[in-house]
Amino acid sequence: MAATTHTVTNQAPPLAGYDVYGTDRALREGVERHLADAEPELLGEVREELHELGRAAGSAQALRWGASANENPPELRTHDRYGNRIDEVEFHPAWHRLLGHAVGAGLTDAWGRPAGHLRRAAGFLVWSQAEAGHGCPVSMTHAAVPALRTDPELAAQWEPRLTSHVYEQGLRPAAQKAGVLFGMGMTEKQGGSDVRANTTEAKPLDAAGEYLLRGHKWFCSAPMSDAFLVLAQAPSSSAGGGLTCFLVPRVLPDGTRNVFAIQRLKDKLGNRSNASAEVEFDGTWARRVGEEGRGVRTIIGMVAATRLDCVLGAAAQMRQALTQAVHHAEHRSVFGARLIEQPLMRNVLADLALESEAATVLGLRLAAAYDAGTEQERAFLRIAVPAAKYWVTKRCTPMVAEALECLGGNGYVEESGLPRLLRESPLNSIWEGSGNVQALDVLRALRREPMALNAFLQEVGRARGADHRLDSAIKGLLTELADLEGVEARARRVVERIALVLQGSLLVRWAPPEVADAFCASRLGGDWGAAFGTLPHTLHLGALVERARIAG
Incomplete structure (x- = not known):
């Protein structure tokens, strides 16, 4: 009886063994678009590496690694068996395999490579779909390069190892490793985002640029890393003083451990595979990076x-949630037809697909601006990055929740992977400054950097005249920006409009007509409900869903 009653029917098959990159039309077309003028050899190289990474990310093996790394979170070992302080974090082997594959794929190597930021952004978006937690050390290692370049001597010493494609786990002097990872420690318990309230002290030593630190960090990301960039207060002197940036190695050149006491690991909502710690400095050796008192700069x-990686990470989660929802709807039948053919479900999936594509297109545009490196593009990034970080990461959680609901009760079960994705989804909105911090940063740029606003307006202006709803939205935004009286209280609304206008302008220029039309009709035209699945029924919803299918 058990055998006959337990027949499994009307269930979606496991989603594994597919090319995450090759089946994502918006991502693939975006990479090709931004590399349209590249040498054929470079274009072929980028295609090959992204398809290879996509196949790895969609493999059953990578899915097992992701599940194992989250089911077996890191553990803190403060002392060895003899009572010596060691302050080490132990990770499951699956974590090291995920991290090693990311480093080997060049996801910490963007600075100075041809199309480095674009190919790295696409790769980060692809590989993060296998598992998101290990992206934290990958991101910070990549991002440490511009800070270190303020000191040519430090950059020469550390950059080759930061951008290495070799992953070496374990704490040893950096000179003995082919590749290293970096973490970051800025937040303190009394200050949060207000880093100028930090109390960690830096005492200068006789040797130029060397200090001893004393204090704490409330959130120290990736505490198993080889070195960290931290902020501390240097004493006032003729040379400066105030909040300053320092490099703190875990192991000193002579092989001894630097003072880096890990008090505990955070017990987090999501991001379970990754370690975040509270750490104490007490006579911790550090090397100054940049000038005293210019730590924030x-x-x-x-x-x-x-922050750009927060956008990319959110876009990756959105795409993976969409993929799971569409895959389920393709194989599940209700009321005599497949879910994907039901008009209301098709509206939901089309709306999810629209949100995912808008996030992907925006993330790639920002990465391409980094590659261009012109004064105009740097000015554009000054507004576009915090605005995109605010909006895309804010949209991630409701989108993942809606995708989970597409699977019904199956989506609420851990085995589906959607609960882990949902727990992960709020993180990128919080990390590197929550929504209010991003909104206020945009206002700061609007007030102090007129070139940034000019660059943004030139960017969205490239699509003017192509869609009347976009034109109207740009006009409305200009009206908002013309009146900055009391703007702080409405900053979120202003930044939301900035992000939507930017996404709309990019889709009007580059996306298929049905995608651009749906975005402008819903996000800019006013006919948009609070929940997903409220697109105007007159739109070409079937084309949007078809575009999102992994079979594409």
């Missing part, structure tokens, strides 16, 4: 790069 390049 020194580390801001790192912050901007990791």
Whole structure:
């Protein structure tokens, strides 16, 4: 009886063994578009590496690694068996395999490579779909480069190892390793995002640029890393003083451990595979990076790069949630037809697909701006990065929740992978400054950097005249920006409009007509409900869903 009643029917088959990159039309077309003028040899190289990474990310093996790394979270070992302080974090082997594959694929190597930021952004978006937690050290290692370049001597010493494609786990002097990882420690318990309230002290030593640190960090990311960029207060002197950036190695050149006491690991909502720690410094050796008192300015390049990774990480989660929802709807039948053919479900899936494509197109545009490196593009990034970080990461959680609901009760079960994705989804909105911080940063740029606003307006202006709803939205945004009286209280609304206008302009220029039309009709035209699945029924919803299918 058990055998006959337990027949399994009307269930979607496992989603594994597919090319995450090759089946994502928006991502693939975006890479090709931004590399349209590249040498054929470079284009072929990028295609090959992204397809290879896509096949690895969609493999059953990578899915097992992701599940294992989250089911077996890192453990803190403060002391060895003899009572010596060691402050080590142990990870499951699956974590090291995920991290090693990311480093080997060049996801910490963007600076100075041809089309480095674009290919790295696409790869980060692809590989993060296998498992998101290990992206934290990958992101910070990549982002440490611009901060270190403020000191040519430090850059020469560390950059080759930061951008290496070799992953070496374990704590040893950096000179003995072919590749290293970097973490970051800015947040303190009394200050949070207000880093100028930090109390960690830096005492200068006789040797130029060397200090001893004393204090704490409330959130220290990736505490198993080889070195960290941290902020501390240097004493006032004729040379400066104030909040300063420092490099803190875990192991000193002579092989001894630097003072880096890990008090505990955070018990987090999601991001379970990754370690976040509270650490104490007490006579911790550090090397100054940049000038005294210019710590925020020194580390801001790192912050901007990791904020872009928040956009990419959110876009990756959105795409993976969409993929799971569409795959389920293709194979599940209800009321005599497949879910994907039901008009209301088709509206939901089309809306999810629209949100995912808009996030992907925006993330790639920002990466391409980094590659261009012109003054105009740097000015554009000054507004576009925090605006994109605010909006895309805010949209991630409701989108993942809606995708989970597409699977019904199956989506609420851990085995589906959607609960882990949902727990992960709020992180990118919080990391590197929550929504209010991003909105206020955009206002700061609007007030102080007129070239940034001009660059943004030139960017969205490239699509003017192509869609009347976009034109109207640009006009409305200009009206908002013309009146900055009391703008802080409505900053979120202003930044939301900035992000939507930017996404709309990119889709009007580059996406298929049915995608651009749906975006402008819903996000810019006013006919948009609070929940997903409220697109105007007159749109070509079937084309949007077809575009999102992994069979494409």
